[in-house]
Amino acid sequence: DVDAIVISHHHVDHIIDLIPYGFALKFAPRQQPVPVDKWPGTDDPARPMLFVPPGAIEFFDRVSDAWGTGNLFDDAFVTSEYDPDGKLEIGPFSITFTEVPHYITTYAMDVTGPSGSRITYGADCCPNPALVELAEGTDLLIAESTLPRPERTGVRGHLTPSEAGEHAKLAGARELVLTHISDELDPDWAVSEASSVYEGPVQVAREGLEIEV
Incomplete structure (x- = not known):
């Protein structure tokens, strides 16, 4: 039932699921041209659209080579690179991008x-005004909350729950969902941290979560 997938960046935790999913799309009995058990076979196997950042197709080709899977991504998906300076149209939805x-x-x-309802996905990022600008007035901001406290040393690359809340507050988002949270962090604590700076509804992303916007 998946029509399209859009990738924010090619760090492994954001793309690794494409490997088993690609195998299922390519080799599952229901995808094959001949009848197998209860599956009738098909001449038109499902190939979801896969939209990736500029340069990512070459990266995915190297991943396929490393896994010995040949043209896995080409066989399983209809893959194309999006223009981050343009607008991506997928069915009734339009997507704009900003680098973070x-x-x-x-x-x-x-x-x-x-x-006209909007969902803004912040991807992985450290505190930045670009996300606030992109999310201004959004109905739902999905913001990463990887860290309990800012990174101790070096270049920053992630947010804390309170920083996610600050972005939602500055953007005037109607609702906030925290994601990219370690299993070691208490989700109730994360919600409390975000709610200390943002007054709107806050919850932690989970499997099966549905939100109407």
Whole structure:
């Protein structure tokens, strides 16, 4: 039931699921041209659209070579690189991008639906005004909250829950969802930290979560 996937950057924790998913799309019995058990076979196997940042296709080719999977991404997905300076149209949705500071080139994205409702995804980033500008007035901000406290040394690349809350506050977001949180962090604590600076609804992302915007 997946029509399209959009990737913010190619750090392994954001793309590794594409490997088993790609194998399933390429080799699952229901994807094959001949009948197998209860699957009738198909001449038109599902190939979701996969939109990746500039330069990522070459990177994915190297990943496929390293895993010995040949043209896995080409066989499993309809892959193309998006223009981060343009607008990406997928069905009734339009997506705009902005680069945010991380350890590699990374793009946050703002998704607008047919009714004008918006979801802004911050990707991985440290505190930055670009995300605030992109998310201004959004209905839902999905912001990473990786760290309990800012990085001790070196270049910053992630947010704390309170920093995620600060971005939601400055952007005037209607609702905030915290994501990219370690299992070692208490989700109730993360919500409390974000709520200390942001007055809107806050919750932690979880499998199966549905939010109406």
